[in-house]
Amino acid sequence: MKLLFKFFLIPFFLTAVLSCEVHLEDNTRILVEGTIKDQDNMPVPDAKVSVHTRRGNFSGGENSYLLGEGYSATDGTFSVISFYNKDEDFAIEVAFGETYSTYVYKSNTLNFTPVNLTFDLGTVSLKKMASFNYNIVRISGESTSITYSFRYIEGFCLESFEGETLSEYQSACYQERFIAQTLNDNNPDYEWLLQVPLGEIVEFTYSINDEPEITEFITINEDNYDFTFSY
């Protein structure tokens, strides 16, 4: 048994642990370039462009490893020099905190090397984000309940590529999100904040005491949009 442990299990364990290490391509650098514009076609300066590779970890989640990073210039152009990794989850993220939406270019690079070692993302459109602060307040006294929902566009765009071909099945760009909740005597009031692209419409649907649903459309036209609904 000891022999089995020594000659088989230890090498197996070491291989399993060491295989979690990320091995970057030696003697290789790539260039990531493009231009960032907002929904009004205006350049977005100072957006962060980061190149990542991802790996599963022991807990079943994913770790993200930074290979290169840079920022867009005043005219919105960016040019980031990075290491390269051949991996199923090679990603380039364009982000600007909560001010703008986030764009992710994801590619399987196991069998793919870009032409001239350059990932040209072209024009990346980021949407300026607004904070939609909603506050549902009960003023009608006890035993009144409300069921409501918000339908809105999230500020995230993932484009997944197989080589140079966009995989629409694996992509998810500015998708519609839906949240719903019921408030009653146990929990009569609720306040929350959503990040929504500026200029988008939030669909608010509610029903008080199981009466027919009513829908309101709210255009987010301010950076900080406060919405209070009393029932």
Added chain:
Amino acid sequence: MTLRSLIKTFWFTCISLFCSIGFAQENVSENESEITSKSSFLDSEGRQRFFAITAGGHKPFTSGDNFMGDGLEGKSGIDFKVQMYIYKHFFIGLATGASYFDVKNQELVGSYRKSRIAENYIYLGYEFLPTEKLRLGLNISIDSDLDYKNTGFSTSDIAEQHDSAKLNRYGLYLHYELAKHFMIYLDYSYNVSTTDINVPSELKDFFGKGKYSTIGLGLVFTIGSRDLISRFIN
């Protein structure tokens, strides 16, 4: 066989030669040194040596519009060299060492913090004798092997990444003789590393060559009092 393993073999051979030939000639050398010989800027029989072994440290300085000049900052380095005088003061040498750098601009080179260049090279040179105590040497590398080990990534799961290069090194040194076989040295070198890094065409100039200079200080031990060819001729 790589240059690195070749240099290791040469080191071993050189040390063996020190012991066998160098010490075996010591009695002859002492007698020779008593002979008042003709001394000039180019040659001096009395100051002829067979081997010189140097050990020291250096400070690297990056320069130029390239990935080293714009992206790295020199920190420190170590040097070990053995040079054998082939004929009079003409020598061939083997060197191994390392230079350490910090990354000062990750946007230009990638997201890592430190780089270590392992340097192995063969060099040729000539030593002049400007004064009684000083030796002025000029040398140039003829074959080389550089290994850039890049470390300090955002996570310890990425241990290191390697780049390789060839070195063109132009060196100058001053040896000050404290004793017959013991000196201190001060040296300067200008280094151009021609990398093997694959990059987009617009970055070829930036990553193709890295330039750095070094200023070093250390100790020199010499062995023997005759050059290699003289040992066979005379």
